Amino acid sequence: MSKGRVNGFALPFRVGRFIPMGCHTMNNLTSKDIQETIGHTAILRPEWLRIPDTIRYSGIGRSSLYTLIGDGKIRSVSIRKRGAVKGIRLISVDSIDSYLNSLSEAQCDNSRANSGESTND
Numbered sequence: 001m002s003k004g005r006v007n008g009f010a011l012p013f014r015v016g017r018f019i020p021m022g023c024h025t026m027n028n029l030t031s032k033d034i035q036e037t038i039g040h041t042a043i044l045r046p047e048w049l050r051i052p053d054t055i056r057y058s059g060i061g062r063s064s065l066y067t068l069i070g071d072g073k074i075r076s077v078s079i080r081k082r083g084a085v086k087g088i089r090l091i092s093v094d095s096i097d098s099y100l101n102s103l104s105e106a107q108c109d110n111s112r113a114n115s116g117e118s119t120n121d
Contacts, residue, residue: 048090
């Protein structure tokens with residue numbers, strides 16, 4: 001399987017056994033064929049996101065993200081050359097999800113406690 005090109009544009013996915021039966025080469029793909037192919041491939045969930053993507057994904061602002069990273073509540077890595085000041089900061093999607101889920105659970109527990117519901121059922 002290899003990535004292909006359609007009308008000079010690179011496809012963002014690998015095309016292989018899921019190519020519709022009427023297509024024998026990459027040059028014969030139509031937009032309908034591409035849509036059918038995309039429909040049969042698994043949606044990939046990234047493990048790491050850059051800061052702008054993390055902001056869009058989570059809704060957490062840039063300053064708050066760096067505060068959470070500093071507090072150790074969200075995992076991140078910085079990729080840079082030795083001795084370089086600038087680099088690429090990547091944020092773990094799993095740690096974002098865990099953090100947001102813990103906030104959600106804490107808020108649910110607080111609302112139950114305030115309403116008088118018992119959490120020991």
